[in-house]
C-alpha cells in the first residue's frame with residue numbers, strides 16, 4: 396500500500412531516544428492554533444509504497460544503536476496506521492524498531508492498536524487538559540484522545556509526553572496543574588517535556604494563504620518555560 400510523506404529528517408535525536416530517522420507523514424485531523432507545520436495538514440507529498448520506504452529506512456540501520464530507530468511523525472502518522480504496520484513488519488525482520496510521535500487524536504481501531512502495540516515507545520502530545528480547550532485550540536475531540544491515552548497506559552507502553560506552552564493560553568502554574576491532574580489517571584511517563592511556542596513557522600501560513608490564529612502572539616519566553624518545567628518536574632517526582 397502507499398502513503399504520502401512530507402519529509403524525512405535523518406538522525407533527529409530529539410524525536411525519540413538514540414539516533415533516529417524521522418518520517419513525517421502528511422494529513423492531520425487536528426488544527427492546532429500553535430501548529431508550525433500547516434503544510435502537513437493535507438495529504439500530498441512524496442508517494443511511497445511500504446516496500447519503498449522500508450528499503451530507504453534500512454540503509455540507516457548501522458546508525459540505529461543505543462535505542463535508536465525510526466520515528467513515525469507528521470502531521471498525524473496514525474492516519475496511515477495500516478501503512479505503518481506493513482512497513483514495521485519489514486523493519487522487524489531487520490531488527491529495526493520504531494517510535495510513534497502522535498497527537499493520539501485518532502479512533503482506536505484494531506489497526507491503530509497494532510501500531511501502538513508494536514512500537515518501541517510512544518511520544519504523545521497532550522495538547523490541552525480538558526474538552527473545552529481541546530476543542531477550542533486544537534479543534535479535536537477530547538474523548539478520542541482520552542481513549543487513545545488510556546490504551547497507551549493500560550498496555551504499559553513506554554511513553555514520553557509533550558505539551559507546547561503558548562503565552563496567554565496555557566503558560567501558568569494553574570494550567571500546568573491541570574495537565575498534572577489529567578495525567579494522574581495514567582502510568583507515569585518516562586519524561587514529560589514542555590515545548591516553547593515559537594513563530595518560526597509563521598511564514599508557512601502566509602505562503603499557504605491560511606489565517607494564522609496566533610499571528611499576534613509572541614514566542615514563549617524561555618525562562619518562564621524553564622520555571623514551568625521545574626514546577627512540572629517537582630510535581631511528577
Ligand code: SF4
Pocket residue numbers: 423424425426427429430431432433435469470471498
Ligand atoms: S497535531 Fe501537529 S501537525 Fe496536526 S495541527 Fe497539531 S501541531 Fe499541526
